[in-house]
Amino acid sequence: MDNIEFRLTPEFALKMDHDDPLHGFREKFHIPEKNGKPLIYFCGNSLGLQPKAVNAHLINYLEKWATKGVDGHFEGDVPWVDARKPSKSLLAPLVGASELEVVAMNSLSVNLHLLLVSFYRPKEKKYKILTEAGAFPSDQYILESQVKFHGLSPDDAILEVKPRANEHVLRTEDILEQIRRHKDELALIMLSGVQYYTGQLFDMEAISKEARQHDICVGFDLAHAVGNVPLQLHDWGVDFATWCSYKYLNSGPGNVSGIFVHQKHSDNDQLPRFAGWWGYKEEDRFKMEKGFKHMPGADGWLLSNDNVLGLAAHQAALELFEKAGIENLRKKSILLTSYLEFAIRETISDSEALEIITPLKSTERGCQLSLLIHKKGKRVFDLWIENGVVADWRNPNVIRLAPTPMYNSFQDVFEFSQILKNSLRD
Structure with a gap:
């Protein structure tokens, strides 16, 4: 990876995509289009794209609701009272935790x-x-x-x-x-x-x-x-x-959040907390007794019963991370973001036109590059939108770009460089 010599050509971008072991994951997402052409979607830092598997997960839960009604809470492979539990084993490695320390809940x-x-x-x-x-x-x-x-x-x-x-x-x-x-x-x-x-x-x-x-x-x-x-x-x-789960976790707009609480706090009864029914000791929850007794770990901060439909979409997205592996995604992310940085520098002849304000060391950034636009600001952004680039504008003059390794390609970066070149011409 470190020895790759970047070139800003369509042939180079196509070869990088061909050699990318994660390239097939792009096909697992719905890529929005404009005028029949896939958008260059660099906005995963705001809302990740929809995994195609979400539909099947949701239909499964909807059919259970239709055929089982309230009994769905206690029947099937995953009773709804346990809807959050399958996500715990997938969330834990993403944040470097044990299953005890994580739970999906609330916003x-x-x-x-x-x-x-x-x-x-x-x-x-x-x-x-x-x-x-x-x-x-x-x-x-x-x-x-x-x-x-x-x-x-x-x-x-x-x-x-x-x-x-x-x-x-x-x-x-x-x-x-x-x-x-x-x-x-x-x-x-x-x-x-x-x-x-x-x-x-x-x-x-x-x-x-x-x-x-x-x-x-x-x-x-x-x-x-x-x-x-x-x-x-x-x-x-x-x-x-x-x-939250709707940015890089690709779980849908406004979908369920998650928390981590270190294991050292798991059984600390002295910690004050706002209590709710679903955080009560699971084996005694339906006794409906007074006196809150929290579950161990992060689950002890639960309040309400699980958002079943939201967790279905969340599960579909998390399963893709399990298959791809966060370390593999990180390797591609470093390469893809570095190629975007290279493309921007190769394209911009006027150093006063824009400035990258994100750290240049890969160890000090994720997949986002924030560009401080010194000339024509919002006009540049609007031109990108017109030409099929989805990015994020932040006042007064910053544009955020996030080449997300799960579904963005090196071809995306090359095509963006051509749009960038035209947008900065007088």
Whole structure:
């Protein structure tokens, strides 16, 4: 892989696709078209494409609903009371966890609130939260409201790590230095795994290690990391994490989220939590008794019964990850994203036209490249859309491109380079 000499030609792109061991996975997805031609879909960081297998999974559950009615909760290969369970064995390797430590449930924002109830426990001097400046708005609002819930001021209790002057991304040493500087004040470190705007992959292992040395709880929003980069949450000592399934996990718009809770918290009865029926000890759940007794592991944070239809689509998508392997996807992702970076640099003669603000080291990014457009901004983006490119615009002048290894091709990248060249002409 490291010895490949990129060339911006259709022949090179076709050969790379021919030699790609994962190329066949593209055929397992519905690729949207425009004017009878497949779109260049670089928007998996916002919504992943639909796996063709979703239809069969959904029909299976719909037929069971039609023929069994309420009895579907307790009959069949997967009774609906257990609908979440098949996904656990597939989620665990994606985030580097045991099955005990993961569960699919709720939505990302709901889960983050639930987890912060348990893991943000401000007291006396240790009441502050460290996060990145420019975090996704939902995360900002959630942290603000959690701080206010405890009677604290966000301006005082939330510390933001910012990039250095004239830089776009955070340096790991700056994050670690802030942890050390505020170690006696921090109750929580809450960061993205991959930053949504810049596409920067944070060094979660180093951050978690530093946090443990100072007895600081650490959690991550993995919306842009899960299914994008390999994770080892258990070994890194992360306390908690949550993610959505509709971006790189390709499970459908607004579909079920998931959480990770480290095994060390599995049986901790002292952790406060907002309880619900489905998180009650499974063997006694239907006794309908007072006094909440949580299930072990991440399942103890469940509230409601499973979203059966959503989990059917989720299962279809996760099975593709099992077949492809996250390490194999990562290898292709590095190659494909590097080829996109190469194509952009080869195509752009005017260095003042745009700037890649995503880290250039493959170890510091996933499959996303964020482009800061210095000239013609939105006009350039609109021209891409007209020519069959699906990307993501972020004000004031950033375009995010995500060549997703599960279904994007090297031919996609080459064709995009031709559109890019024409869009920047005066």
